[in-house]
Amino acid sequence: MDTTTLAAFLAMDLLLVLTPGADWAFAISTGLREWSVVPAVAGLLAGHVAYALLAVAGLAVIVAGSAPVLTALTVAGAGYLMWLGRGVLRRPRSWPRRAGKQAPPGFRCC
Template sequence: MDSGTLISFLAVDLLLVCVPGADWAYVISAGLRGRSVGTAVGGLVSGYALHTALAVAGLAVLVAGSPALLTGLTVAGAAYLVWLGWGVLRRPGMPVEGEPAVDGRVFLRGATISGLNPKGLLLYLSVLPQFLTTGDGRLPVAAQTATLGLLHMACCAAVYLAVGVLARRLLSARPAAARAVTRTSGAAMLGIGTFLLLQHAI
């Protein structure tokens, strides 16, 4: 795998990661509700670690070849986003100094969101395979998949940590703005989940 391929993948991957979605909404909400941004991001990254492991094992090909299974995963992820988004809208929360964070719950929610995130499924099932190469002297496909998966995880960690920390620092002294951003994050999760559910219901 040459450097040109890695740079091309990195450019595409950064574009996808920098597009606000469920992951962004969750890390912003976690930060503004007094949760640990690092724990939330760790959960999100662990979900993509699972995606990477499944892709390396070849299970991503199986999922891609089974429309019913892919639809089931998408619907499950969409339903979870609706539930989580509604919870944030009902209790938007505010940054509170010294508020105890339930790290295990924050981590697991992050892992579930990224593990079922339709954007993540798109990356691993449609985008990533386009950067795999075969031929003499090439790395095995599994090793290439692992490399690209790790690169994606690193991009997610960097971008989401920056988003979460900036949101907390910029909004911690602005209660009204923080509440509005948190509600917007909840609405984004609710909207994305509802859209996906309606899309699969048609």
């Protein structure tokens, strides 16, 4: 692999990590619940490492070369995000009541 391709891959991977999405929302909500964010961030990092290893293994080239596979993965990903959103809309979590703690503005409790 030449250095130009490696640099392009690393730049795109960095953009992927820095783009806000469901992973950032999960990490932020974990912190807002005053839980430890270490397991959440460790899981996110494990996912990024797995993605990078699959890309290095050549799966990205196979998927990019096959339009039906890329379309199927895109539709599956969109469906998963819609399923997550539906779950949040159907069962929104309320801010937990704790002695001496108040919910942030805009949160309804219990």
